[in-house]
Amino acid sequence: RKEVEQDPGPFNVPEGATVAFNCTYSNSASQSFFWYRQDCRKEPKLLMSVYSSGNEDGRFTAQLNRASQYISLLIRDSKLSDSATYLCVVRPPFSGGYNKLIFGAGTRLAVHP
Amino acid sequence: EAQVTQNPRYLITVTGKKLTVTCSQNMNHEYMSWYRQDPGLGLRQIYYSMNVEVTDKGDVPEGYKVSRKEKRNFPLILESPSPNQTSLYFCASSKSNEKLFFGSGTQLSVL
Numbered sequence: 219r220k221e222v223e224q225d226p227g228p229f230n231v232p233e234g235a236t237v238a239f240n241c242t243y244s245n246s247a248s249q250s251f252f253w254y255r256q257d258c259r260k261e262p263k264l265l266m267s268v269y270s271s272g273n274e275d276g277r278f279t280a281q282l283n284r285a286s287q288y289i290s291l292l293i294r295d296s297k298l299s300d301s302a303t304y305l306c307v308v309r310p311p312f313s314g315g316y317n318k319l320i321f322g323a324g325t326r327l328a329v330h331p
Numbered sequence: 332e333a334q335v336t337q338n339p340r341y342l343i344t345v346t347g348k349k350l351t352v353t354c355s356q357n358m359n360h361e362y363m364s365w366y367r368q369d370p371g372l373g374l375r376q377i378y379y380s381m382n383v384e385v386t387d388k389g390d391v392p393e394g395y396k397v398s399r400k401e402k403r404n405f406p407l408i409l410e411s412p413s414p415n416q417t418s419l420y421f422c423a424s425s426k427s428n429e430k431l432f433f434g435s436g437t438q439l440s441v442l
Binding site for chain 1: 372419435
């Protein structure tokens with residue numbers, strides 16, 4: 219079983235739609251969670267961290283469910299510019315004081331007019 | 332401008348011909364790392380460095396070398412590249428457990 223699993227998609231949605239991605243992680247003791255965005259063949263960029271209480275940044279909402287070991291990303295009012303691959307990222311426990319991160323393979327979103 | 336600079340952006344080479352991909356950051360970050368990205372797989376860590384002269388293997392280190400002689404530079408060396416090292420490579424840096432900054436990537440093809 220992969221440490222971080224995501225549905226690869228693609229999710230094809232019209233502009234203005236609401237879309238949600240889930241991601242599951244295998245290590246229940248994982249410490250921190252993030253969503254990164256990656257445009258085609260470009261470098262990943264941090265979209266948002268995911269906090270236990272859930273958090274929102276504009277049209278984006280991230281939630282963590284520790285009991286079921288998944289995190290989610292909700293995008294409201296999708297824009298064409300949201301088309302990208304969204305990477306679920308988890309920091310495992312006992313990272314030894316360095317920035318060890320485990321990346322999911324990503325979920326591709328395509329927003330069309 | 333704070334950035335991670337990676338070169339070259341594209342590289343085509345032949346099996347066995349030694350190559351180096353350079354990575355430099357201007358943010359005085361202690362932590363630097365190399366990843367490779369292949370279709371259907373997440374970014375996988377090759378090597379990382381917690382500071383000057385401190386390097387360690389990541390999850391897929393075979394066939395790669397690194398060095399950290401200066402804080403800003405962290406080159407990735409392929410002594411004898413093979414076709415299974417054809418991949419998209421990213422260098423990244425950060426302060427401790429903070430946000431990762433990535434370079435723009437190097438698409439390597441080994442023929």
